[in-house]
Amino acid sequence: MRRSPWLILTLMLALRPIAPVETAASGGGVLLSLTPDGGLESLEALGAQVRLSGDRMLWVRELTEVLSQPSVFELDPRVSRAPSDWSVEVEGGPVNVTCAGQGGKAVIRLGEAPVEGGASYAVSALFSAGLGLIDAGVPPIAQLWVRWIDRSGGEIREMILSASGSVPAPKRFTNLTTAPPGAASLELYFVVACPTLEEPLWVAVESPAVVGLRGSAEWRPVPLALEGEGGGWSEFSGELDGVAYRLGVQTAGNPATLSLEVENLDDRERALEVALAIPIDPRGWRLWLDPRTEEPLGGRARVRTVNSLVSGGYLPISMYPLAAASGEGVTLGLAVPLDEPRIHTFGHEPGVGFGAFFPVGLTGSGSRHSRAELEVHLYACEGWEGMRGIIQRYYADHPGWFSPSVDLPLSELREPGRASRPFVQVHLQYPSAARWASEYREYAYVAQYILPWEYEPVTGVSVEEMPPSYWETVSKVEELAGDASPEGIKARAALSSAPRDESGFAIVASLLRGPSWRPGEWVPRIPMNADPDLPGYNVWNYTTDLLSAALSNAEAWGLEIDGIELDNFMGRSGAVDLRREAIEALDGDLTYDPNTFRPAAHLSYASAEYLQALREWMDSALPGGGLTGNFIAEGYPNFGLPYLDALPFECSPRGFNWGDVELLYRRFAAGSRAAIGVITTPPAEQPGILREFVDGLIFYGILPTVKEDMEVSEDEASLLREAAGVFLELHSAGWRPVTGASGEGGLLVERFGDWPSLYLTIRNPGGEEVPLAVSVSRVLIPQTEGVRVSVLWGSVDEVECLRSPGGPLWLTGGSIG
Numbered sequence: 001m002r003r004s005p006w007l008i009l010t011l012m013l014a015l016r017p018i019a020p021v022e023t024a025a026s027g028g029g030v031l032l033s034l035t036p037d038g039g040l041e042s043l044e045a046l047g048a049q050v051r052l053s054g055d056r057m058l059w060v061r062e063l064t065e066v067l068s069q070p071s072v073f074e075l076d077p078r079v080s081r082a083p084s085d086w087s088v089e090v091e092g093g094p095v096n097v098t099c100a101g102q103g104g105k106a107v108i109r110l111g112e113a114p115v116e117g118g119a120s121y122a123v124s125a126l127f128s129a130g131l132g133l134i135d136a137g138v139p140p141i142a143q144l145w146v147r148w149i150d151r152s153g154g155e156i157r158e159m160i161l162s163a164s165g166s167v168p169a170p171k172r173f174t175n176l177t178t179a180p181p182g183a184a185s186l187e188l189y190f191v192v193a194c195p196t197l198e199e200p201l202w203v204a205v206e207s208p209a210v211v212g213l214r215g216s217a218e219w220r221p222v223p224l225a226l227e228g229e230g231g232g233w234s235e236f237s238g239e240l241d242g243v244a245y246r247l248g249v250q251t252a253g254n255p256a257t258l259s260l261e262v263e264n265l266d267d268r269e270r271a272l273e274v275a276l277a278i279p280i281d282p283r284g285w286r287l288w289l290d291p292r293t294e295e296p297l298g299g300r301a302r303v304r305t306v307n308s309l310v311s312g313g314y315l316p317i318s319m320y321p322l323a324a325a326s327g328e329g330v331t332l333g334l335a336v337p338l339d340e341p342r343i344h345t346f347g348h349e350p351g352v353g354f355g356a357f358f359p360v361g362l363t364g365s366g367s368r369h370s371r372a373e374l375e376v377h378l379y380a381c382e383g384w385e386g387m388r389g390i391i392q393r394y395y396a397d398h399p400g401w402f403s404p405s406v407d408l409p410l411s412e413l414r415e416p417g418r419a420s421r422p423f424v425q426v427h428l429q430y431p432s433a434a435r436w437a438s439e440y441r442e443y444a445y446v447a448q449y450i451l452p453w454e455y456e457p458v459t460g461v462s463v464e465e466m467p468p469s470y471w472e473t474v475s476k477v478e479e480l481a482g483d484a485s486p487e488g489i490k491a492r493a494a495l496s497s498a499p500r501d502e503s504g505f506a507i508v509a510s511l512l513r514g515p516s517w518r519p520g521e522w523v524p525r526i527p528m529n530a531d532p533d534l535p536g537y538n539v540w541n542y543t544t545d546l547l548s549a550a551l552s553n554a555e556a557w558g559l560e561i562d563g564i565e566l567d568n569f570m571g572r573s574g575a576v577d578l579r580r581e582a583i584e585a586l587d588g589d590l591t592y593d594p595n596t597f598r599p600a601a602h603l604s605y606a607s608a609e610y611l612q613a614l615r616e617w618m619d620s621a622l623p624g625g626g627l628t629g630n631f632i633a634e635g636y637p638n639f640g641l642p643y644l645d646a647l648p649f650e651c652s653p654r655g656f657n658w659g660d661v662e663l664l665y666r667r668f669a670a671g672s673r674a675a676i677g678v679i680t681t682p683p684a685e686q687p688g689i690l691r692e693f694v695d696g697l698i699f700y701g702i703l704p705t706v707k708e709d710m711e712v713s714e715d716e717a718s719l720l721r722e723a724a725g726v727f728l729e730l731h732s733a734g735w736r737p738v739t740g741a742s743g744e745g746g747l748l749v750e751r752f753g754d755w756p757s758l759y760l761t762i763r764n765p766g767g768e769e770v771p772l773a774v775s776v777s778r779v780l781i782p783q784t785e786g787v788r789v790s791v792l793w794g795s796v797d798e799v800e801c802l803r804s805p806g807g808p809l810w811l812t813g814g815s816i817g
Contacts, residue, residue, distance in 0.1 A: 029254030030332075030380045038224030038236040038247060040279065045330045045380035054279035056221035057258065058247055059352050060240065063271045063597045066122050066217050067174070071209035073113040073188065080189070082106035087200075094128070094170075094206035099140055099194035108190040113210045115148070117183040120218075124174040124595070125208040127163040130201050132470025135164040136311060136510040138522075139194040140203045147187040148180050156180050159191075165311030166508040168470045170206065171501060174595045175314055176213070178300060186210065199466055216241055219275070219352055242266040243362075254393065255335070255377035264362040264370040271597035272362065276376045277355025278332065285327030287348060288387035290319065291664060291737065292748070297325050297354065302347035304661070306635040308602065310527070310574035311509040312501065315359065315594040315602075317635040318346045319665055322379075322394055324387035325354050333379035333390030338401050341605040341639040342374060343591045361590035361599030363583065369599065372589040388737040395671060395737070402671020404645040406563075406626045409445055410674060410731065413703075413724040422724075423648070423676070424708045425449040425565040428550035429486050438557040447565035447628060448550045452539050452610065453603075454509075454572035455494035455526045458487065462521060463514040473508055473524045486549070489542055496536030497528040499577035499603060502596050507575055516680075527572040531606035532613045533585040540613060551621065562626060563645070564618065569629025570637040573607040576600035604636040611643040630678075632657060634665060641669055648676040648705075653692045656680055660748065660765065667700040667750075672734055675702040684711050694723045698793055699761045701730040701752055726793050733759055740780035745770035747816065755781050759792070764816040772796050772813035781809055 028046035035041050039055035077090040082097070083104035089096040090108065097106050115121065127134055127142055135141045144161040161175045179186070190205050222245050224236040236247045243266075248259040258276045285297040289304045308317040322335035323346030334356050336344050345357045356376045363369040377397075381389030395402055413422055423445040427433040437446060457477050461468045468476070480491035498506035512523040532540035547564075554561050576593050577583075578600050583590060588605040592598060611627075618625050631637060631649040647670040651657035657666075666675055677697045683690040683706065690712070697704040704723050706712055712720070733753030739760075741749045746766050752759040758780065764770055781787065787801050789811065797814030804810070 028380065029252065030256040030378050032249060032251045032256060032378075034234050034249060034251065036226040038226070038238070043278065043280070045332060046382070048328065048330060050328060050330070050332070051281040051283075052279050053281040054351070054353065056279060057249075057277055057353075058222045058224065058238075058245060058260065059219050059275040059277060059349075059355075060222055060243075060245075061213070061219050061273050062216040062241065063122075063213075063273065063592070064269065066211055066213065066597060067124055067172075067209070069211050069214075071113075071211050072115070073208060073210035074111045075208060076109075076111040077190075078109050080107040080109050082108075094126075094204040095190055096202055096204040097140075097190075097192040098200050098202040099192065099197055100200040101196070103193075103195040103197070105191065105193045108192075110144075110188045110190050110205070110208050112185055112187045115179045115183050115186050115210075116212075117150070117179050117181045120176060120178045120213040122174055122176055122211045122213060123160050123188070123209070124172060124211070125161070126170040126172050126206045127204070128167050128170045128206075129203040130469075131467065132166055132168040133467075133508065133511065134167055134203060135162065136166065136508070137513060138467040138511050139197065140201055141191075141193040142203045142205065143191045144205070144208070145189040145191050146177070147189065148183040149185045149187065150180075150182040151184045154182075156183075160188075161314075165510070166470050166501070166505065168505045169503045171312075171503070172595045173313055174597075219349065239265070243270065243272065255333075255379045255397070258376045258378065260374045262360060262362065262372045262374070265365050267364040269364060269599050270362040271592040271599065272360045274358045274360050274374060275349065275352055275355045276358075276374065277349070277353035278334075278378065279353035280325070280327075280332070282348060282354075285325050285354075287354075288324040288326065290661060291387045291391065291668070292660065294326070294386065297327070297348050300347075300349060302345050305345055308343055308574050308604065308636045309576065309594075310572055312507060312575065313593070313595045315343060315576070315591070316345050317343050319635050320668065321638045322387075322390055323347070323356075324390045326383050326386050329383045331381045331383050331386055331389055333381070333387070333393070335377045335379065335390065335394050337375055337377075338398070338639055338642055340373070340375065341588055341602070341608050343602055343604075343636070359591045359594070361592035363590070363599055369583060369586075369590050385738050388739070391668060391737040399672075401642040402673065404626070404673045406624055406645050408626055408646055408674060409562075410728060413728060422703075422705060423447065425567075428553045428559070428561065429546050431553050431556070434550075434553035434557040434559060437554075438559055445562045445626070446559070447563045447626070448547065448561050449565050449567060450543060450546060451567040452528065452530050452543055453566075453568060453570055453607065454528055455490055455498070456512075456518075456523050457491060457494075457526070458518075459522050459524065463519075465522075467511050467513070467522045468524070470508055473511075473526075474506060477526070486546060489537075489545060492537050493539050493542035494526055494528055497530070497534060497539050498526050499529050499575050499582065499601075500579045502578055502593065502598065504579075509572060509575065525572060527575040527603060529577050529582055529601070529603050529606050530573070530610035531582065531585045531601070532610055533587070534606075535581050535585070540610060543610075543614065544617065547617070547621070561622065564614070564622070564625060564627055565648070566627070566629040569631045569633065569644075570604060570607050570640050571633040573603040574633065574636055575603045577603060577606075582606075602636075604639050608639045611640050615643050631666060631669065634662070638669065641671075644673065646670075646674045646676060648678055650678050650680045652679055652681040653689060653696060654681050654686075658696070663696070663700050663702065667702065667735060668737070670702075670735075674731060675700070677702045677704050679704070679706050679710070682710050683713075683716055690716050690719065694719055695794075698723055698726055698730075699748075699763045700750060701727065701735050701761070703727040703731075729792070730759055730761075733757070740777040742775050744773035744775075747772075747774060749774060751780075760811075761793075762816065769815040769817040771815050772799065772811065774811045775808040776811065777808055778806075
């Protein structure tokens with residue numbers, strides 16, 4: 001019989017309790033010795049010297065004028081292939097592809113350019129489409145591919161740019177890339193893909209350009225001079241190309257802090273990429289891509305990143321707000337504060353070092369956003385702890401960012417009927433919803449639903465018809481805004497709050513074809529800038545009006561609202577707003593539009609301001625209320641974590657927010673708060689999926705639940721009750737980032753709690769059975785006698801503890817499938 005691939009082992013000592021063991025390095029910290037010109041003379045971590053490859057810590061490259069530089073690309077379009085019933089125009093203007101009839105793919109060679117291997121380039125072009133939408137849940141897909149060619153004729157092909165989102169006027173898309181070593185030239189291809197269509201659709205590309213990043217667009221160190229020392233800090237200042245820099249370095253601590261102020265001294269706008277880096281010698285070091293994955297440090301590399309834009313371009317952000325590199329017996333970590341939102345990536349840049357990289361937008365001298373402030377924390381822990389040791393220190397330094405401000409009624413999960421559906425979200429702005437909620441009081445927690453990040457207008461366009469165009473969608477919003485209903489006031493807010501592109505058009509991120517909540521129609525998704533200070537009737541005005549109506553209806557029906565649930569938590573906040581009024585309203589700093597390199601307000605920064613205002617409103621109008629959010633996005637929603645009391649999120653083993661990368665990230669994001677997985681695939685439609693779902697989440701200490709309208713059998717309800725009991729034990733013990741345990745044969749391990757009562761969850765991610773073999777460090781279990789092992793979840797034969805004098809404790813047993 002195939003064994004369960006999931007197992008939870010409980011290790012308990014039958015003797016008197018001993019104090020929990022501190023697993024992060026407890027002494028030494030970081031010590032930086034600096035030169036008078038701001039150079040890093042030496043770096044000591046945990047008492048040991050770290051080899052350096054340079055001494056500069058502050059670097060910058062300017063992208064402001066990149067697109068005004070000469071292009072090396074020569075346009076000479078010709079059709080490589082296209083379906084016979086499609087039309088392709090390549091002469092005398094934009095390259096236009098009209099998709100018609102049968103689906104397929106067209107490939108048009110646009111031209112070529114000479115390149116230098118290892119050099120960096122900006123690839124840019126203007127895109128337009130008949131629907132005013134490209135790759136936005138509707139056809140067509142339009143991409144630029146590059147064929148790198150070396151002098152011997154060898155080639156590498158890669159997709160370099162993918163246009164997506166709304167294009168009501170020709171819209172520029174730009175991406176930065178690096179030519180492979182040895183490349184001598186490139187060929188650029190326009191690739192268009194469409195399914196079978198009832199009506200023709202066209203898409204066009206024009207003015208393609210390939211621009212080398214030279215001069216100020218290359219990484220350069222900022223010249224610095226010592227301004228003063230005191231209180232464990234050294235202060236430096238410098239200027240480069242009309243930008244002033246003031247760098248403060250805390251020279252000792254764990255963490256030590258690098259604090260930077262950047263100020264534009266010119267009247268023109270600027271787009272800078274700024275790096276705060278540690279120039280470690282990469283030989284023998286390894287970069288952690290996430291808490292479970294590492295690779296050799298060297299070359300140009302970034303830790304795991306996601307796109308901070310849901311459409312309209314590529315502006316990467318690291319998935320985690322911290323990163324780590326291990327070598328020479330230590331781990332060095334870099335982290336950014338969550339209460340000061342800044343788009344950032346972590347990684348290694350040749351000649352620069354292991355650093356944090358920030359895209360910074362600055363307005364003209366003397367204006368509100370002519371300055372920006374950046375901050376990076378430098379940690380150290382033992383080498384064997386890796387990125388998990390940095391996470392543990394980050395948690396310890398910022399417990400408020402990862403802890404609930406109110407306690408959710410988790411203990412009520414033990415009551416019959418509440419384990420599978422413990423929480424419900426309601427729309428109490430409607431009197432009928434308040435009446436319904438008054439009849440269903442078996443829920444442990446009732447939350448008022450709000451979706452402030454996006455607007456999904458009712459189009460009335462059937463999925464059997466062609467999707468609505470960009471202009472039809474915007475017209476529908478304008479029509480709906482005249483209504484006094486909750487839908488109408490949200491449409492009104494959308495008119496004021498939808499971000500604008502470089503041509504001043506409102507952004508439509510995508511169209512959904514018959515989603516589960518509106519299966520019969522096309523549903524647009526329009527991002528909304530949630531900045532409370534935005535002029536006009538904005539998202540904040542809509543929120544307070546909706547909540548006032550909800551509280552009034554709840555009172556009329558004798559209901560008590562336990563909290564607020566924010567759907568798609570910051571999901572559509574992945575956008576930039578180029579409007580002057582949006583830039584002026586933003587309290588935080590600016591980033592830049594990666595397509596035009598103009599300063600812009602990132603909506604995640606505005607959403608953090610919205611969340612702060614909402615918390616303050618709740619303290620007054622809904623004291624003791626919990627704030628939760630459907631945590632479906634990654635990376636930029638980290639800036640909202642300090643405001644949440646729990647992390648529910650929709651997911652499914654059928655590929656939605658599922659897998660070790662996705663679930664381990666949410667385990668990190670939850671911290672000591674409850675993480676709650678809500679299945680999106682109805683169990684009644686796929687027998688057996690609930691078991692897979694429950695087993696998958698329990699490994700990470702995440703509570704598995706179903707939506708309130710899903711049916712479950714008695715056996716499935718029993719499974720959910722059992723899982724809720726195990727979840728409560730793990731949640732009470734608390735997730736520990738540093739496992740101190742390692743599985744053989746590819747077994748994955750997570751730890752909850754501390755000795756003398758700790759839990760290990762064990763997973764076999766492979767397709768073949770492997771025997772149970774897990775080593776547990778004596779740092780976690782200093783005594784190897786009197787250890788009792790019991791299995792809480794799953795099954796395995798003949799679990800034994802094998803003790804080695806002076807070595808780890810080994811847990812062995814039968815196969816895990």
